[in-house]
Amino acid sequence: MSQLPPPGWYPDADTRFQRWWDGLRWTDAVRPLAPSLPVAGPPPTNGLATASLAAGVVAAAVVVLALTLGGGVDPLLALLILVGVGLSVGLGIPALIRAGVLPQHLGRARAVWGICLGAGALLGCVLAVALVFGGTGVDGGTNALGAEECPAAAAA
Numbered sequence: 001m002s003q004l005p006p007p008g009w010y011p012d013a014d015t016r017f018q019r020w021w022d023g024l025r026w027t028d029a030v031r032p033l034a035p036s037l038p039v040a041g042p043p044p045t046n047g048l049a050t051a052s053l054a055a056g057v058v059a060a061a062v063v064v065l066a067l068t069l070g071g072g073v074d075p076l077l078a079l080l081i082l083v084g085v086g087l088s089v090g091l092g093i094p095a096l097i098r099a100g101v102l103p104q105h106l107g108r109a110r111a112v113w114g115i116c117l118g119a120g121a122l123l124g125c126v127l128a129v130a131l132v133f134g135g136t137g138v139d140g141g142t143n144a145l146g147a148e149e150c151p152a153a154a155a156a
Contacts, residue, residue, distance in 0.1 A: 004023060004024070005021060005023075006023060007020075007021055007022050007023040008020075008021060009021075009031065011033075012030060014030075015033075016032060016033060017030040017031060017032060017033065018030065018031050018032075018033060044102050044103065044106055045106070045107075046095055046098055046099055046102060046106050046107025046110070046111070048091045048092075048094050048095035048098060048107070048111070049091075049092070049095035049096075049098075049099060049106075049107030049108070049110035049111040049114065050107070050110055051087070051091045051095075051114075052087070052088050052089075052091040052092035052095050052110065052111050052114030052115065052118075053088075053092075053110040053111070053113050053114040053117070054114075055084050055085075055087035055088040055091065055114060055118065056084070056085075056088035056092070056113065056114040056115070056116070056117025056118045056120075056121065057117055058084050059080075059081050059083075059084025059085050059087075059088060059117065059118055059121035059122075060084075060117045060118075060120055060121045060124070062077060062080055062081050062084065062121070063081055063120075063121045063124035063125055063128065064124070066081075066128055067124065067127070067128055067131075078125055078129070081121055081122070081124075081125045082122075082125070084118065084121060085118040085119075085121050085122045085125075086118075087118075088114045088115060088117060088118030088121070089114075089115055089118045089119070091114065092111045092112070092114040092115035092118065093111075093115070095107055095110070095111035095114070096108065096111045096112065096115075099111055
């Protein structure tokens with residue numbers, strides 16, 4: 001004869017219950033299934049913080065490239081920088097708020113870096129525009145990059 005399972009509670013044909021096995025036969029004793037453990041959901045994320053950081057990095061990189069390679073900012077680059085600044089700050093502030101309620105302030109550093117890079121890119125853009133359009137005085141002459149500002153003003 002085969003070995004019978006030991007006495008105990010086993011799943012019933014009705015999946016809502018367990019039935020008692022006494023070691024020889026099934027009894028009429030049933031009980032509801034024990035509540036299952038809650039399934040852990042995915043870990044919380046702060047995608048706004050990541051997007052803020054990415055936008056800040058792009059805006060800052062465009063400013064650095066414009067200042068080092070081109071000596072200034074043309075209108076299209078300025079628009080790209082301003083969009084990056086707007087995104088980095090506009091996404092960074094809600095990301096900071098969200099980080100305050102997430103466990104371990106998830107994404108806080110990324111949000112702060114995104115905001116700071118965006119602000120730095122804005123300052124760099126202003127500096128680049130000032131270098132292009134700023135002059136040494138009202139008498140014409142050359143601007144900060146050494147280019148002649150206005151030949152008519154220099155002749156006067």
